[in-house]
Amino acid sequence: MEIPYTVEAHPETGLNNGKIGIWLFLTSEVMLFGALFATFIMLRLGSDGNWAAMQAEAELNIPLATLNTAVLIASSLTMVMAWASLMRGQLGRFKLFGWLTVGCGGIFLVIKYFEYTAKFEHHHYPESSTFLAIYFAMTGLHALHVIGGMAWNAYFTGPGSKVFHTNRQWLTDRVEHSGLFWHFVDLVWIFLFPVFYLL
Amino acid sequence: MMDAMFPAAASEHAGRIDNMIDAVHYLMLALFIVWGVFFVYVLMRFRASRNPKADYVGVKSKMSTYGEVAVAIAEGILLLGFSIPMWAERVDEVPPESDATVIRVVAQQFAWNVWYPGADGEFGAQDLSLIDEATNPIGLDRDSEAGADDIWTVNQLHLPVDKPAIIHLSSKDVIHSFNLPNMRIKQDTIPGISIPVWFVPTKTTAQIREETGNPDYVYEIACAQLCGNSHYSMRGFLTVHTEEEFQAWLDEEASYLTGSDDDFFDF
Amino acid sequence: MSEHVDIDKQVRIYFLVFGALMVGTAATVGAYYLDVSVPVALTIGLFIASVKASLVACFFMHLIDEKKIIYWTLALTVAFFIALMALPILTSVTDQVGDFAEVEAHEPH
């Protein structure tokens, strides 16, 4: 038994199943991070003007976070280049860009690890203030998404890429879908960075 | 229609809330009867043995549309004519504190601490570090400016009749809900914020005892929000006095202050 | 994406977007060191972030040239997202609630 439209596009919608599925998933992610941003706004509004003090006390490392932003943006570029390489039929370049993407995710996490441990060394824990609580909640959840995205990309770049020779379109589509997720994670960070570090 | 079911009403606005609940139930009943009669008739009239061949089209009239419009209008009337103005009266038209009995109620697991400002009409300061469950559950600072004459009781709320009562509700621990069924008052107490409720009691405890023919009738304070294992027994009492009796009660409570700090067992 | 897309042109766009994102990041950080007042900083910061996010969504995620059904789904999400964003306002602005300022929280020790 074959499920229709796993690879080829549905004549009416012009899309395959996976594309619709990943976008629906992203809408639920929008609501998930939306709820957390709503919590953030509520905590900030309800802080009686203590927010800046809590933020200052948390001593977030702006240069590291800027570097991390650059790393994630670069990984978005390599991600979309990986897909473009598949579109052009270049397996080698796809693998190069794919691993670069995973590597960027890894660098991001390593920097994140240094940031977190620096906090803990100064006894800045989630329980210390509401600022740190929502900071750890949101960046932590974001980091989990990065890990998920890395696993996903690593699968398609590594073992999953064998399909290239039998069903190239399938692989290209899957990479496009994992790319959508990856870009979304990048997009969330684009908001997290100024919201926590700069504003 | 349903007054017999409600707890005896004893506040100024209680009658209007009861009337509104009545009105909504009339609407519900009307709808239910219309649906019910139609339903029973249809079930008998169109059973397969009596009506072997179904009609492809069915009802052609626009009656249901009219019915739905009527429901919408009725709901609109309930909303605009009753509910919205009554709610505005509850939350926006709080009478000035100078004309009212102003009291604080601090809820905790599992009791209602009632806090009166005393003779000066001002509440003293509250300091959490002074809290002692046995001797000072509200953390009242007796040394603060207005704190010396403040009176507190546990589970005993006393009010004068026919005078607005403004009660500032807060909670020490979790969410409770301050429920005075006879007064048609219910308000959650949210930790961290203070929420005022107000009402005008219209019947003294003595009057309601006479009316109900029950010499032991008491106005009760119930907790309406799950607050932990003894939620079911978080019961307080409201006593409504005449103005003179209320003053006498306040004076008596104040007299304990000069003697001993410990007025925990005086109810 | 359909096959007839000129992928070389796309790749040029991707690099341009990448450059713009980097410039945006630099601008956000730069604005932070300008030390402007909080409302101005919020406006600038969120404006730049929104522009960057739109660039990612439109070009990296191909939203600029997407099918109708995805636009519809996203429109629905935006509607509910707005309802969700009303939530903090509802939590903090309750006109009935009095202030509890008199109650000082003194932590022991």
Added chain:
Amino acid sequence: MAEPVHASPAHDEHHHEQSFWRKYIFSTDHKVIGVQYSVTGLAFLFFGFVLMMVMRWNLAYPGEPIPFIGSLLGDNRAPGGIMLPDFYNELGAMHGTIMVFLGVVPLAVGGFGNFVMPLQLGAPDMAFPRINMISYWCLFMGGVTMFASFFLPNGAAGNGWTSYSPLADIALNGQTAWLIGMIFLITSSLLGAINFITTAIQLRAPGMTWMRLPFFCWAQIVTAFLLLLAFPPLEAAGVLQLMDRVANTSFFIPEGLVVGGEVLERSGGGSPLLWQHLFWFLAHPEVYVLILPAMGIVAEVIANNSRKPLWGYRSMVYSLIFLGFMSFIVWAHHMFITGMGSVMSTFFQTTTMIISIPSVIILSALFISLWGGSIRYNTPMLFALGFLPMFGIGGLTGLPLGLSAADIPLHDTYYVIGHFHYVVAPGTLFALFAGVYYWFPKVTGRKMNEFLGKLHFWPSLVFMNGVFFPMMIQGLNGVSRRLADGGITYDFAGEVAGLNRMMSVSAWCLAVAQIPFIINFFMSIRNGEKAGRNPWNSTTVEWLAPSPAPHGNFDQPIEVVRGPYEYSVPGSDKDYVPQAEPAST
């Protein structure tokens, strides 16, 4: 049978043999998964029902030892067989959680949605069969977590199914396990919702336009959107509450709490109301998640057994979509007495009154659909008909609760319990029973016994009302909900405390009334009357597949040519014209 039974489909034999595990346990076939969901849902419905029966003992006979099982419960729950209030709260919270998230949703959405919707769409399977399997196993894990939490040292969560903070933040009971369980359940629902929507968009058979979709499918689609967009905020809230419990954060805890005479050592700065907003942002749409599939089932059964098209199909569909949309902006009507100002309360009670109109339209359309029909009173039809007035009562009693002023005395009383149980128990559950009886032949190839079915229906109808109607009376008397002793502490509640015994006895009788169903269910799997492809002479596409349908569903290409309810078409030789059969000229 009006229709000849087709010979066993030949292509069955081409299927390579799958192992037992692949075929029945880790199957990717939507029908097997649907059955797994249904069985899990029914089992948890039964378990939740047992919890309620134990609770009802303490309500009827507070302070008296529980007979039979009292001594088995252990000293930390019921020393000497007498229930502790903490245990009562656990039972209450877990009854609510299990019935909603592990009973009705798995059965109505996971079970019926999975089994029936692809068949009705003419699809070979769900769009993502493997995600479908993962979604079921997430639910299963959530169920195991919830069930296991009863055996934690401090028992299961006991803070109400609403888990209001700060109580749920500081409670010593199994709230942490509850939150972990909920995260599993939410993940399951999200994956399921993605699957449902994609399937409905992509896998409809040729010719199955949106306005030819059976009402049941519409209900599932709207439900899936509600799950997809409303559940994530609760997932976020669950994560935050989990952090409050395990990492000592203060998302829902304000400054300066004093618990048991000790100042709570937290940073403070959070808001208890935030939890309520995030919770009800899901939990109001969740009500429609429970009720919409039920309406869908009732619509199918009524059209089929009144042998005529649904009346006002289009306006029903539009009402359904409108209902789903509006359900996102009414949530704060659960929070009128949390200190809400007049602007907010005006907004939320207005939206609440607006949302009642589409419900009235759908219910009216179902009533009117009966007019002119040729009504067959079989078991599914009885349950579907029972749904209508019961849901009517449930919906109508929502009106005084949706008006903020009338809500003051009624809020958090048994009136609320009565209201939503009428919606969910005699309402939704009756519809789900209708669905079980109606689609049983498609699942097993055999019909359920009619006599036992009727023996199930009539006592259930009587005792359901016996359980829930007195709650309205208690509620009008002002009896609060969630009182471990049923309110006898309070004088004003004492007048109606006697009703508790009547309700409890009704509840236990209701349990007895389910015995015919259980017997019928297991007996009919092997010994029921054999059903062909289309035992009910129905029009929708699922009845064109063999019963039981093989992996891949259909043995013939499906092309839909007309609307879903073409019953008693004038000039046709039989009283139904299947959706996917060429028109006879």
